[in-house]
Amino acid sequence: MANGYPEGSKRAQGDWHERRAERFLLDRGLILITRNFQCKLGEIDLIMRTGHTLVFIEVRYRKHRHFGGAAASVTPAKQQRLRRAALSYLQVKGLNESSQSCRFDLVACDGDDINWIPNAF
Template sequence: MANGFPAGSKREQGQQHERRAEQFLLGRGLSLVERNYQCKLGEIDLIMRSDDTLVFVEVRYRKTTHFGGAAASVSPAKQQRLRRAALSYLQSKGLNESRQSCRFDLVACEGTDINWIANAF
């Protein structure tokens, strides 16, 4: 049992891919602000910083692209939940959403490949 989750559980696998995505983004110059921000409106996998911009990162994993792949799995409803959770984060930190530069990135992990989509939505 790693991280409090049964070995091989979906949650444990999700955390492994989030760590992979985090390391990938750190290697490209972003810095970590927070992992797994949760509020009643949803969860944000990673919150990173790129210069003066807060980057809200959704990490998705799919073994294959048979059913549209990882990027296609982020529905408009999921995007809306992420926007609401990001607004909650900004408010909880006393940041003004109209003054704080933000963007939403997607890290799509498919098999062993990582595809980083900045400004995904």
């Protein structure tokens, strides 16, 4: 068991890095709203709040920075799925994008490094 998660289990690794990112953001003053929001349009790893802004957070992990690392793995198609899932979340909560300030952040975990990118896309 390296880094606290079982080797060979991608889901366990993903969960471990999502919790790590969550702790990182909580330490920086964000407030957790929900984890792993799922709808037919996609999944949002973390939804948090800072002030009056809802923050939809994608957590990406790559063991190495080869091929651009974790940040480069968020393709335009993935960004579109996240936007659609966020709109679904807002609708479920009776909110809309014109009345609720929102942003999309990325937490890129490359090996042991964490890089938080507010307003990533």
